[in-house]
Amino acid sequence: MREIQVGLGERAYPILIGDGLLSAVGDDLNRRAVAKRYAVVSDNYVAEIMGDLLLDSLQSAGISSELITFPRGEGSKHLGTVADLASSLAQRNFDRKDCLIALGGGVTGDITGFVAATYMRGIPFVQIPTTLLAQVDSSVGGKTGVDIPEGKNLVGAFYQPRCVYIDSAALLTLPRKELLNGLAEVIKYGVIYDPDLFNLLSEKRQQILDLDLSVLEEVIEICCRIKARVVEADEKEDDMRRILNFGHTIGHAIEAASNYSLAHGSAVAIGMVTVSEIAVRKSLFADDDAARLQGLIAAYGLPTTIPTGLDRNRIRKYLKTDKKAVGGRPVFVLPTTIGKVFMTDDVSEELLDQVI
Numbered sequence: 001m002r003e004i005q006v007g008l009g010e011r012a013y014p015i016l017i018g019d020g021l022l023s024a025v026g027d028d029l030n031r032r033a034v035a036k037r038y039a040v041v042s043d044n045y046v047a048e049i050m051g052d053l054l055l056d057s058l059q060s061a062g063i064s065s066e067l068i069t070f071p072r073g074e075g076s077k078h079l080g081t082v083a084d085l086a087s088s089l090a091q092r093n094f095d096r097k098d099c100l101i102a103l104g105g106g107v108t109g110d111i112t113g114f115v116a117a118t119y120m121r122g123i124p125f126v127q128i129p130t131t132l133l134a135q136v137d138s139s140v141g142g143k144t145g146v147d148i149p150e151g152k153n154l155v156g157a158f159y160q161p162r163c164v165y166i167d168s169a170a171l172l173t174l175p176r177k178e179l180l181n182g183l184a185e186v187i188k189y190g191v192i193y194d195p196d197l198f199n200l201l202s203e204k205r206q207q208i209l210d211l212d213l214s215v216l217e218e219v220i221e222i223c224c225r226i227k228a229r230v231v232e233a234d235e236k237e238d239d240m241r242r243i244l245n246f247g248h249t250i251g252h253a254i255e256a257a258s259n260y261s262l263a264h265g266s267a268v269a270i271g272m273v274t275v276s277e278i279a280v281r282k283s284l285f286a287d288d289d290a291a292r293l294q295g296l297i298a299a300y301g302l303p304t305t306i307p308t309g310l311d312r313n314r315i316r317k318y319l320k321t322d323k324k325a326v327g328g329r330p331v332f333v334l335p336t337t338i339g340k341v342f343m344t345d346d347v348s349e350e351l352l353d354q355v356i
Contacts, residue, residue, distance in 0.1 A: 132182025
């Protein structure tokens with residue numbers, strides 16, 4: 001088993017990575033004495049596949065637990081779901097000494113974390129991410145929240161989990177498109193921080209796509225170590241942490257403009273290609289590096305262009321309401337080489353119109 005520590009003082013927590021880890025969660029939670037009673041929060045799809053395995057692990061360790069579910073998908077990521085889950089907890093008499101477990105992908109982690117941050121003004125929660133995207137990115141760092149009609153993740157809180165359990169075997173249950181969805185975030189880490197990871201993704205592409213768990217665990221560990229370093233340096237996205245938004249500013253706008261019919265990873269993949277084109281046109285990023293990035297994204301079966309039927313005016317509207325925008329001007333993370341990026345709001349509307 002691999003272990004990474006996210007060093008945030010009294011809010012520090014471990015990330016545990018291993019094949020079959022889900023069955024060991026109960027004993028580990030007992031050892032850490034996080035709580036005596038747990039509510040497992042999951043969407044109906046993941047609950048059907050993995051809910052019993054986790055509940056059995058908790059029961060075998062003598063832990064009292066209940067399963068609470070919500071409908072699968074980004075469409076559930078709104079304040080109504082938060083209210084429904086909070087009501088379910090209140091009806092079951094959960095209090096501040098109890099704990100929530102987010103079992104699922106990024107949507108489940110974001111919703112459960114936000115419920116944990118706000119229910120009774122804060123109760124503990126644990127992340128058990130079951131998608132590659134959640135394992136390498138959204139389960140680590142304490143970003144929680146939901147969408148509103150004006151944009152993605154505009155209501156939320158920074159609230160750190162007590163522990164993150166990453167069972168690599170969960171990836172064997174993923175539909176192919178969900179694996180690719182997460183690989184967009186993995187490619188992001190290579191561009192913003194680690195050229196060796198970028199090269200590894202190219203060299204071991206087939207092993208990754210064939211779900212070689214030893215290679216995937218290596219990739220997950222590298223991504224989580226990068227995320228941990230960035231979060232330790234900038235927990236609440238005041239400065240350095242913004243590099244994690246590479247591809248996301250335009251990606252979120254594309255995702256919202258599609259009414260979330262476009263998967264998050266696909267939107268981020270398009271966003272990475274789009275901002276790399278901005279960087280090329282500003283003479284900041286070499287054509288060869290841009291071609292390498294676009295080539296790797298395409299090699300993993302991810303899209304590289306904005307769908308022709310998507311309303312560009314809607315994309316522009318969502319860019320202006322991006323939560324990182326300053327005075328209505330979106331802030332972009334632009335690459336300068338593979339492994340290094342910088343942030344700027346100095347992108348003219350003319351240039352933005354050209355690339356989208």
